[in-house]
Amino acid sequence: MDYKIKKINDYKWEIEKNEKYGMRVPGIIFADRQLLDHAVNEKTIDQVINVATLPGILKASYAMPDIHYGYGFPIGGVAAFDEDSGIISPGGVGFDISCGVRTLRTNLNIGDIKDRLQDIMSILSFNIPRGVGSKGKIRLSKNQLTQLLKEGVGWAVRNGYGWEEDKYFIEENGCMAGANTDYVSSLAMDRGMGQIGTLGSGNHFLEIQAVDEIYDTGAAESLGLEKDQITIMIHCGSRGFGHQVCSDYIRVMQQSAAKYGIKLPDRQLACAPLSSLEARKYYGAMACAANYAMGNRHCLAHWVREAFERFFGKSSEKLGIGLIYDVSHNIAKMEEHDVDGKLRKVCVHRKGATRSYPPGHKDIPDKYKSIGQPVIVPGDMGRYSYILLGTEKAMSESFGSTCHGAGRLMSRSKAKRNINGSELKKELFDKKGIVVMAGSMAGLAEEAPQAYKDVSKVVDVTHFAGISKKAVRLRPLGVLKG
Amino acid sequence: MNSKKVGKKYKYIDHLSDIGIEFYGKKLEELFENAAVGMFSIMCDLELVKPQEKRNIKISQKDPCCEDLLVLWLERLLYLYEVDDVLFSEFKVGGIHKKGRNLTLTAEISGEKIDLNKHEIKIAVKAPTYHMLEIKRDDRYCDWKGRIIFDV
Numbered sequence: 001m002d003y004k005i006k007k008i009n010d011y012k013w014e015i016e017k018n019e020k021y022g023m024r025v026p027g028i029i030f031a032d033r034q035l036l037d038h039a040v041n042e043k044t045i046d047q048v049i050n051v052a053t054l055p056g057i058l059k060a061s062y063a064m065p066d067i068h069y070g071y072g073f074p075i076g077g078v079a080a081f082d083e084d085s086g087i088i089s090p091g092g093v094g095f096d097i098s099c100g101v102r103t104l105r106t107n108l109n110i111g112d113i114k115d116r117l118q119d120i121m122s123i124l125s126f127n128i129p130r131g132v133g134s135k136g137k138i139r140l141s142k143n144q145l146t147q148l149l150k151e152g153v154g155w156a157v158r159n160g161y162g163w164e165e166d167k168y169f170i171e172e173n174g175c176m177a178g179a180n181t182d183y184v185s186s187l188a189m190d191r192g193m194g195q196i197g198t199l200g201s202g203n204h205f206l207e208i209q210a211v212d213e214i215y216d217t218g219a220a221e222s223l224g225l226e227k228d229q230i231t232i233m234i235h236c237g238s239r240g241f242g243h244q245v246c247s248d249y250i251r252v253m254q255q256s257a258a259k260y261g262i263k264l265p266d267r268q269l270a271c272a273p274l275s276s277l278e279a280r281k282y283y284g285a286m287a288c289a290a291n292y293a294m295g296n297r298h299c300l301a302h303w304v305r306e307a308f309e310r311f312f313g314k315s316s317e318k319l320g321i322g323l324i325y326d327v328s329h330n331i332a333k334m335e336e337h338d339v340d341g342k343l344r345k346v347c348v349h350r351k352g353a354t355r356s357y358p359p360g361h362k363d364i365p366d367k368y369k370s371i372g373q374p375v376i377v378p379g380d381m382g383r384y385s386y387i388l389l390g391t392e393k394a395m396s397e398s399f400g401s402t403c404h405g406a407g408r409l410m411s412r413s414k415a416k417r418n419i420n421g422s423e424l425k426k427e428l429f430d431k432k433g434i435v436v437m438a439g440s441m442a443g444l445a446e447e448a449p450q451a452y453k454d455v456s457k458v459v460d461v462t463h464f465a466g467i468s469k470k471a472v473r474l475r476p477l478g479v480l481k482g
Numbered sequence: 483m484n485s486k487k488v489g490k491k492y493k494y495i496d497h498l499s500d501i502g503i504e505f506y507g508k509k510l511e512e513l514f515e516n517a518a519v520g521m522f523s524i525m526c527d528l529e530l531v532k533p534q535e536k537r538n539i540k541i542s543q544k545d546p547c548c549e550d551l552l553v554l555w556l557e558r559l560l561y562l563y564e565v566d567d568v569l570f571s572e573f574k575v576g577g578i579h580k581k582g583r584n585l586t587l588t589a590e591i592s593g594e595k596i597d598l599n600k601h602e603i604k605i606a607v608k609a610p611t612y613h614m615l616e617i618k619r620d621d622r623y624c625d626w627k628g629r630i631i632f633d634v
Contacts, residue, residue: 042498068498068499069497069498069499070499070500070613071499071500071611071612071613071614071631071633072611072612072613075499091611091612094633095608095609095611095633096608096633187561190561190565191561191564191565194564194565195564200606201603201605201606201634202605202606202608202634240560240561240564243560243608243609243633244557244561246609247553247557247609247610250612251550251553251554254550254612266612266613267612267613267615268611268612268613270612408498408499410498411496411497411498411499412497412499412500412501412605412634413494413496413501414496439598439602439603440602440603440604440605441602442602442604442605443603443604443605446605482606
């Protein structure tokens with residue numbers, strides 16, 4: 001595709017609206033010159049343009065600085081659709097519905113675990129069902145699964161996984177409204193029963209991290225963090241349940257797109273008008289998958305607490321293992337946003353992007369009302385992860401959204417060709433003291449630090465563009481991969 | 483006949499975030515079989531998977547094109563892999579038939595219960611996607627060729 005890129009400022013670029021491709025709105029890319037060049041070279045801009053053609057899209061088709069080539073929507077894409085004239089697209093959410101990240105704090109510091117890292121990682125490795133082919137510790141009946149899908153983390157807490165107070169530190173308080181199990185297929189139910197409380201593979205992980213740098217002392221205090229403190233990060237999603245929900249509805253919406261006369265530049269963008277029955281059904285099933293994902297992370301966090309309790313011989317309350325926050329970065333949500341001076345209900349799709357609500361927003365916990373919503377941004381296993389804060393500018397610039405991670409730089413096959421998993425594991429330990437445990441060395445090679453962009457550059461763009469601001473940098477000490 | 487393609491079932495194609503394959507077949511049935519071999523090869527070395535457990539599959543869809551049926555076939559295989567804990571390595575598609583508006587595929591598939599001591603699962607395939615999905619007849623060689631991207 002040929003297109004014109006207009007520089008708005010050093011961190012914001014506009015892809016001019018081009019009727020030739022049926023663009024209804026321009027594209028907006030948050031990036032520095034280098035990240036922009038990468039997106040251009042990888043043809044990711046084509047995917048931004050394709051999203052701009054969908055009916056009812058408002059303001060722009062957005063790309064966060066971690067943008068990279070996906071299928072259908074770009075990864076790092078944000079698009080908001082008008083409630084009346086817009087659409088919802090299962091492909092715009094992705095297969096791993098409500099894939100997300102949570103961070104737990106502890107009152108331990110580096111000195112408490114530095115020499116015992118290998119041991120604690122072994123206990124975690126034993127306690128966390130993570131890989132493919134390994135079933136979880138919990139097998140749900142159909143009725144139990146139905147309850148989980150309706151209640152989200154409420155189900156987990158009722159069944160002894162996690163603390164009641166945790167739910168206030170999860171988007172939607174751990175239960176997405178509108179979940180309707182009538183719209184979930186029996187195939188999805190079958191896949192969901194045995195996988196709750198499992199990490200999965202690919203880019204999913206569990207890390208022990210340490211606070212490496214603080215950019216905002218006041219915010220760090222509100223987050224309960226100080227330098228060298230130990231934190232735990234969990235990245236996973238809705239497992240086979242969510243994958244099946246997405247597959248089921250992409251198929252349904254292949255028909256809907258034709259039925260409602262929606263021209264698709266890519267079949268993976270299949271969608272239906274928000275006012276249609278197909279859209280209502282998908283939203284109901286997607287909310288079930290979001291509840292599954294949040295419940296999944298809750299169970300994993302519970303076993304992290306158990307592992308730490310066993311290792312340190314103290315209760316998790318005494319160890320101060322509280323939830324800082326939990327975000328979903330593959331999701332569509334009905335939200336209220338200011339569009340041309342009017343408050344409107346819109347459906348915001350975040351495909352590899354994180355909600356970034358400002359201080360004072362009604363949907364963030366009281367504890368963080370003065371600092372803004374914590375935005376958790378995982379990086380690669382050898383460098384850093386970040387906790388950012390939501391901003392008012394994100395509301396006006398990107399429908400309250402920011403980046404979700406580092407973004408891939410190298411394809412999986414190239415990473416596998418160039419990197420040896422066992423050597424990488426050794427190198428991370430020898431050079432940085434990072435203990436890595438992985439189910440597959442080939443799988444590990446695909447997730448090597450060099451396969452990803454530098455997350456620090458990505459978060460700097462969001463900071464200078466104003467769509468989130470830096471609070472705390474974390475560095476990995478122990479990494480558990482599926 | 484292109485000698486390079488004799489016996490070749492599939493090859494990986496580069497995709498930045500995920501994994502794609504191009505797959506081949508003399509007949510449509512063989513094309514579907516080789517797509518399945520390609521998908522399971524992403525997850526595990528199939529040389530290590532014995533064809534012990536058998537399953538019969540019948541899938542049917544109204545008004546589909548071949549591409550739709552292919553996605554449905556691969557989704558069903560992933561479902562069986564996850565629910566039954568079986569890695570599949572051999573696929574015999576008995577036939578792909580059109581009856582009225584329905585396109586039906588029948589197959590017998592074989593594999594082995596997952597044993598993590600024996601089977602290293604490199605990465606799990608989440609789902610087949612419609613992005614860049616294509617099945618076409620390669621008239622030069624009188625055979626079939628397909629392309630699919632998987633979310634991993």
